[in-house]
Amino acid sequence: MSSSLELRRYKAPRWISTPAGQWAYEVNAEWRKQADGTFAVSERRLLLEEAEKLQKVAAEAQQD
Secondary structure, three states, X not given: OOOOOOOOOOOOOOOOOOHHHHHHHHHOHHXXXXXXXXXXXXXXXXXXXHHHHHHHHXXXXXXX
């Protein structure tokens, strides 16, 4: 039985190994869609860097 308050859990691909990447995959649908379609290592690296920035901005917004 599932609750309407349950968070939807997504299983991130193995290449998303950083905590920020895992977080972005879980909470950001647009980022997740990009990640699912990215195969080049250089693009994956850029996405993980973007995830770090997104998580930092989100953390700062929570503190305000």
